[in-house]
Amino acid sequence: xxxxxxxxxxxxxxxxxxxxxxxxxxxxxxxxxxxxxxxxxxxxxxxxxxxxxxxxxxxxxxxxxxxxxxxxxxxxxxxxxxxxxxxxxxxxxxxxxxxxxxxxxxxxxxxxxxxxxxxxxxxxxxxxxxxxxxxxxxxxxxxxxxxxxxxxxxxxxxxxxxxxxxxxxxxxxxxxxxxxxxxxxxxxxxxxxxxxxxxxxxxxxxxxxxxxxxxxxxxxxxxxxxxxxxxxxxxxxxxxxxxxxxxxxxxxxxxxxxxxxxxxxxxxxxxxxxxxxxxxxxxxxxxxxxxxxxxxxxxxxxxxxxxxxxxxxxxxxxxxxxxxxxxxxxxxxxxxxxxxxxxxxxxxxxxxxxxxxxxxxxxxxxxxxxxxxxxxxxxxxxxxxxxxxxxxxxxxxxxxxxxxxxxxxxxxxxxxxxxxxxxxxxxxxxxxxxxxxxxxxxxxxxxxxxxxxxxxxxxxxxxxxxxxxxxxxxxxxxxxxxxxxxxxxxxxxxxxxxxxxxxxxxxxxxxxxxxxxxxxxxxxxxxxxxxxxxxxxxxxxxxxxxxxxxxxxxxxxxxxxxxxxxxxxxxxxxxxxxxxxxxxxxxxxxxxxxxxxxxxx
Amino acid sequence: xxxxxxxxxxxxxxxxxxxxxxxxxxxxxxxxxxxxxxxxxxxxxxxxxxxxxxxxxxxxxxxxxxxxxxxxxxxxxxxxxxxxxxxxxxxxxxxxxxxxxxxxxxxxxxxxxxxxxxxxxxxxxxxxxxxxxxxxxxxxxxxxxxxxxxxxxxxxxxxxxxxxxxxxxxxxxxxxxxxxxxxxxxxxxxxxxxxxxxxxxxxxxxxxxxxxxxxxxxxxxxxxxxxxxxxxxxxxxxxxxxxxxxxxxxxxxxxxxxxxxxxxxxxxxxxxxxxxxxxxxxxxxxxxxxxxxxxxxxxxxxxxxxxxxxxxxxxxxxxxxxxxxxxxxxxxxxxxxxxxxxxxxxxxxxxxxxxxxxxxxxxxxxxxxxxxxxxxxxxxxxxxxxxxxx
Numbered sequence: 001x002x003x004x005x006x007x008x009x010x011x012x013x014x015x016x017x018x019x020x021x022x023x024x025x026x027x028x029x030x031x032x033x034x035x036x037x038x039x040x041x042x043x044x045x046x047x048x049x050x051x052x053x054x055x056x057x058x059x060x061x062x063x064x065x066x067x068x069x070x071x072x073x074x075x076x077x078x079x080x081x082x083x084x085x086x087x088x089x090x091x092x093x094x095x096x097x098x099x100x101x102x103x104x105x106x107x108x109x110x111x112x113x114x115x116x117x118x119x120x121x122x123x124x125x126x127x128x129x130x131x132x133x134x135x136x137x138x139x140x141x142x143x144x145x146x147x148x149x150x151x152x153x154x155x156x157x158x159x160x161x162x163x164x165x166x167x168x169x170x171x172x173x174x175x176x177x178x179x180x181x182x183x184x185x186x187x188x189x190x191x192x193x194x195x196x197x198x199x200x201x202x203x204x205x206x207x208x209x210x211x212x213x214x215x216x217x218x219x220x221x222x223x224x225x226x227x228x229x230x231x232x233x234x235x236x237x238x239x240x241x242x243x244x245x246x247x248x249x250x251x252x253x254x255x256x257x258x259x260x261x262x263x264x265x266x267x268x269x270x271x272x273x274x275x276x277x278x279x280x281x282x283x284x285x286x287x288x289x290x291x292x293x294x295x296x297x298x299x300x301x302x303x304x305x306x307x308x309x310x311x312x313x314x315x316x317x318x319x320x321x322x323x324x325x326x327x328x329x330x331x332x333x334x335x336x337x338x339x340x341x342x343x344x345x346x347x348x349x350x351x352x353x354x355x356x357x358x359x360x361x362x363x364x365x366x367x368x369x370x371x372x373x374x375x376x377x378x379x380x381x382x383x384x385x386x387x388x389x390x391x392x393x394x395x396x397x398x399x400x401x402x403x404x405x406x407x408x409x410x411x412x413x414x415x416x417x418x419x420x421x422x423x424x425x426x427x428x429x430x431x432x433x434x435x436x437x438x439x440x441x442x443x444x445x446x447x448x449x450x451x452x453x454x455x456x457x458x459x460x461x462x463x464x465x466x467x468x469x470x471x472x473x474x475x476x477x478x479x480x481x482x483x484x485x486x487x488x489x490x491x492x493x494x495x496x497x498x499x500x501x502x503x504x505x506x507x508x509x510x511x512x513x514x515x516x517x518x519x520x521x522x523x524x525x526x527x528x529x530x531x532x533x534x535x536x537x538x539x540x541x542x543x544x545x546x547x548x549x550x551x552x553x554x555x556x557x558x559x560x561x562x563x564x565x566x567x568x569x570x571x572x573x574x575x576x577x578x579x580x581x582x583x584x585x586x587x588x589x590x591x592x593x594x595x596x597x598x599x600x601x
Numbered sequence: 602x603x604x605x606x607x608x609x610x611x612x613x614x615x616x617x618x619x620x621x622x623x624x625x626x627x628x629x630x631x632x633x634x635x636x637x638x639x640x641x642x643x644x645x646x647x648x649x650x651x652x653x654x655x656x657x658x659x660x661x662x663x664x665x666x667x668x669x670x671x672x673x674x675x676x677x678x679x680x681x682x683x684x685x686x687x688x689x690x691x692x693x694x695x696x697x698x699x700x701x702x703x704x705x706x707x708x709x710x711x712x713x714x715x716x717x718x719x720x721x722x723x724x725x726x727x728x729x730x731x732x733x734x735x736x737x738x739x740x741x742x743x744x745x746x747x748x749x750x751x752x753x754x755x756x757x758x759x760x761x762x763x764x765x766x767x768x769x770x771x772x773x774x775x776x777x778x779x780x781x782x783x784x785x786x787x788x789x790x791x792x793x794x795x796x797x798x799x800x801x802x803x804x805x806x807x808x809x810x811x812x813x814x815x816x817x818x819x820x821x822x823x824x825x826x827x828x829x830x831x832x833x834x835x836x837x838x839x840x841x842x843x844x845x846x847x848x849x850x851x852x853x854x855x856x857x858x859x860x861x862x863x864x865x866x867x868x869x870x871x872x873x874x875x876x877x878x879x880x881x882x883x884x885x886x887x888x889x890x891x892x893x894x895x896x897x898x899x900x901x902x903x904x905x906x907x908x909x910x911x912x913x914x915x916x917x918x919x920x921x922x923x924x925x926x927x928x929x930x931x932x933x934x935x936x937x938x939x940x941x942x943x944x945x946x947x948x949x950x951x952x953x954x955x956x957x958x959x960x961x962x963x964x965x966x967x968x969x970x971x972x973x974x975x976x977x978x979x980x981x982x983x984x985x986x987x988x989x990x991x
Contacts, residue, residue, distance in 0.1 A: 552976040561888060
C-alpha cells in the first residue's frame with residue numbers, strides 16, 4: 001500500500017530530564033492503541049536498564065503509530081524519541097532533522113530549563129513546527145499559567161496554542177493528538193526521485209548486523225537493493241527494512257516521507273554512522289543530507305581494570321559496546337601506576353558515566369577511571385602542534401611554546417536567588433560571563449565561556465548543589481584557547497602516579513596540589529610504611545603531606561580455637577584488596593583516583 | 602609421599618587430640634567480652650547444662666568412629682568460659698568423669714581450668730587437684746581498681762591478689778590473663794607482673810583490649826565515656842611488658858603468650874599447630890577430620906538441638922587446599938617458631954626490608970616475628986592472604 005503522505009506526521013518530543021517525555025510517549029502509544037494494556041510497561045521506549053533507572057533516554061527509539069481520529073480518519077504517526085542530554089547534541093540534531101514537528105514539553109512545576117531552550121532553538125533551526133506542551137498539570141505545585149507565560153515569551157505563540165497535559169492521568173492527550181495531526185506539516189518528497197535517506201540513529205543487532213534508523217526524504221528503497229552510505233563511502237545489500245513498532249516490522253519498501261529501519265549487515269555501527277545519507281548504489285542522489293559529522297569525543301578518561309587479569313575482558317567489552325555506539329572511541333595505553341588499559345573518548349561526562357557503568361554492570365568488570373580530561377592543543381617550540389588527551393603524556397615544559405584548551409559556551413538557567421552563587425562558582429572555574437538575561441521575573445539565563453576542563457571536573461555537581469538542584473546547564477564547544485597551563489604531578493613515596501597527573505592553570509596549581517595531597521591523605525589507609533604524598537610542577541614540589549605508618553593492628557586472640565573467623569576475614573579482605581592498586585610499595589584504593597574530583601576549591 | 606617435619610605433627614590415626622569444654626556461666630558480665638556467656642543461672646540450670654555436655658559427647662561419639670572406639674589418647678583438656686570456676690566441684694567431677702575419664706590419655710595429660718578470683722577458693726582448688734586438673738588460668742586482667750572497674754570485672758584487686766596467692770600455693774602451673782587497655786601505665790603494669798611472678802605465676806597471656814561491636818564497652822566508647830589508647834601508646838606498653846617478662850625469664854612463644862620454659866599451654870599450642878580438637882558447649886569450635894566447625898552459640902538452641910538428638914553444629918567449614926595453606930601460614934606466624942620461608946607466597950613480604958625494620962628475623966630458614974612484628978601481624982596476614990592462590 002503506497003504511503004499517504006498527507007496523513008503522515010513525523011514528530012519528536014523535546015524535554016528536559018524528568019519533565020515526563022517517556023511517560024508522555026507511553027501515553028500516546030496507549031491512546032493510539034499501539035500498545036495494549038499488558039504490553040504497557042512504564043517507559044516502554046527506554047529499553048536499557050540504565051535508561052529506566054536514570055529516567056533518561058540514551059538511544060532513540062522510534063515508533064510508528066496508527067491513529068484513527070474522532071472523525072474516523074486514519075493517520076500514521078511516527079514518534080522519534082530523542083536523547084535527552086547535552087552530551088548527545090549531535091544525535092538530537094539528527095533526530096530533529098528527521099521530523100516536521102516537535103512537542104516541546106515542559107514540567108508545570110519546574111518550568112523551562114536551559115536544555116529545553118537550546119533544543120528548542122535547534123528545532124527552530126530545523127524549521128520544525130513546535131507544539132508547546134505543559135506536562136504534569138496534575139501536580140499540586142503545578143504553575144501552568146507561569147509556564148504558559150514562559151512559552152509565550154520564548155516562542156511568541158498565542159496562549160491558546162499551549163497545550164495542558166498530564167501524561168500521568170491522560171488528561172489533555174486527545175487534544176494533543178489533534179494538535180499533532182492539525183499543526184505538524186505532512187512530509188514532502190517524491191518516491192520516484194533518487195533515494196535519499198538520513199540516518200538519525202543506528203544500533204547493532206547480532207543477527208542482522210548494523211541497523212540504520214532512517215528518515216526517507218526522497219525516492220524508494222526496497223529489500224535487496226544495493227545501498228551506498230555517502231559520507232562513509234560504504235556499500236551494503238539491504239537485508240531487511242521496515243517500520244518500528246515495539247519491535248521491527250519487516251516491509252518490502254520504504255519511500256519518501258517514511259521513518260523506518262534498514263538492516264545493512266555491517267559488522268558494527270561505525271559503518272552506518274548517525275548523520276550519514278543512504279542512497280542507492282546504482283542510482284545515487286546528487287547531494288547527501290547536509291551536516292554530516294563524525295561524533296567528536298570531548299571528554300577523555302583512562303579506563304583500567306583493577307585486576308590486570310581482566311584486561312582482555314575489558315577489551316572485548318569495549319569492542320562490543322563500540323559495535324553499538326559509534327561515538328565511543330578508545331585506544332590502548334599503559335600507565336606506570338595502573339598497568340594496561342584504554343584511553344577512551346566520550347561525548348561528555350554522562351556518556352562516560354554510562355559507559356563505565358555498563359562495563360561494570362553488564363560485563364562484570366572492576367574499573368578504575370582516571371580523572372576525566374579534555375583534548376589540549378600543544379604548540380611546540382619547533383612550530384608543530386600536538387594533540388594531547390592524556391595529561392601524563394604532555395611534552396616537557398621546555399619544549400612547549402603554548403598550550404591551548406577547549407573553551408565551551410555554557411548557558412545556565414537558574415532561579416534568580418542563586419545568580420550570585422552561579423557566577424561565583426563559574427568565575428572560580430575561569431569562566432568569563434558573556435551574557436545575563438531575565439527570562440521572567442523569577443529566572444535568569446547566564447552565559448559563560450568556560451574551559452571545558454573546568455566543566456568536566458566538578459562544575460555540574462557544584463552547580464546542582466549551589467542552586468539546590470534548580471539550575472540547568474547546556475554547553476557547546478567554541479574554540480581552543482591559549483592559557484597559562486601547567487602539568488601537576490602527584491608522587492607517592494617518590495613514585496610518579498601518572499594516573500593522577502592533571503593539567504591546571506598555573507595560578508591554581510599550588511592550592512589544587514595542596515588540596516589534592518590532603519584528600520589523598522584521607523583516602524590512603526595507614527600502611528606498614530609511612531607514605532609520602534607530594535604535588536609537583538616539573539621538579540618543584542608545591543605541597544607535601546604524609547600518611548603515618550600504623551603502629552599496631554594486631555587482633556590478638558585466637559580464642560577457643562576459632563580459626564575460621566580469622567581466615568574468613570582475611571579472605572574477605574582479599575576481595576577488597578582487588579579494588580586496590582599497588583603503586584611501588586603503597587596500596588592505593590580506587591577512590592583515590594577519583595579524589596581529584598572531590599577536591600573542594 | 603613425603604612430609605616435612607612441620608606437616609606431620611602426630612596427626613596420624615593414632616595421634617593425640619585436645620578437648621575443649623565451654624562453660625558459659627558468669628557471676629557478672631564484663632564490658633568487653635563477646636563470648637557466649639550468661640549471668641542468669643542457678644544450680645538446676647548448671648546441673649542440666651553439665652548433663653547436656655555429656656549428651657553432646659555421646660551424640661558425637663555415636664557418629665564418629667574415632668571417638669567411639671576410645672583409642673586415641675587425649676593430650677590436653679581445657680575448661681574455658683565464661684567462668685568454669687563458678688561450677689560446683691561436684692559438677693566438675695561429674696563433667697570430668699563423663700568426658701575426660703572415658704578416654705585413654707597421655708601420662709602427662711594437661712588439664713586446665715579457667716578461674717576468676719571471686720569464684721576460686723581453697724575447697725575448689727583441692728577438689729580440682731583430686732580430679733587431675735593441673736593447670737589454672739586466672740582472669741586477673743589488672744590490679745588497678747580504675748581499670749578493673751572500666752572492664753566491668755567482678756573482683757577487686759585484693760581478691761585478685763588472694764587468688765594469685767592461692768593458685769600459686771596449690772598448683773604448679775599457674776597462668777594469668779592481663780589486658781592491655783586504656784589508662785595503662787608501663788611502670789604500674791611491670792610492678793603488677795612482678796608481683797604475680799613472685800606469687801608463682803609461670804605463664805602470662807597479655808591481650809590487647811579489643812572493642813567488639815555489640816559489647817557494653819563498644820557502647821561506652823561510642824558515647825565517649827571510655828577513651829581508647831592511641832596505637833602508639835599500646836605499642837609502647839606491649840613492647841615494654843614483653844621486654845620486662847623476658848627479663849624475668851619468660852619466653853614469648855606466641856603473639857599474646859609468655860611462659861617460663863616448660864610452662865607453655867600445650868592446649869593452645871595444639872590450636873596453632875593443626876592438631877585435632879573437639880569443642881563441647883554452645884559456641885565451641887572443633888577441628889576434626891580436616892574440617893572446622895562451630896556449635897550454635899545460643900545456649901537454649903544448643904540444648905534444644907541436643908534434646909532432639911542432633912549434633913548442635915552451626916557452621917561447618919570444609920577446608921580447601923588454599924584455606925589449609927593459609928591457616929597453616931597464619932597460625933605459624935603467630936608463634937615463636939615462625940614460618941618456614943618456603944611456605945611464604947612469593948612477593949608477599951619484603952623479607953629484607955622487614956629485617957631492617959626489626960619486624961622479623963630469619964632463623965634456620967624460618968621467618969620469626971619480633972614483638973614489633975607481632976604488633977603488625979594483621980597486616981602481614983593480609984599481605985600473605987592476598988598473594989596466596991593455589
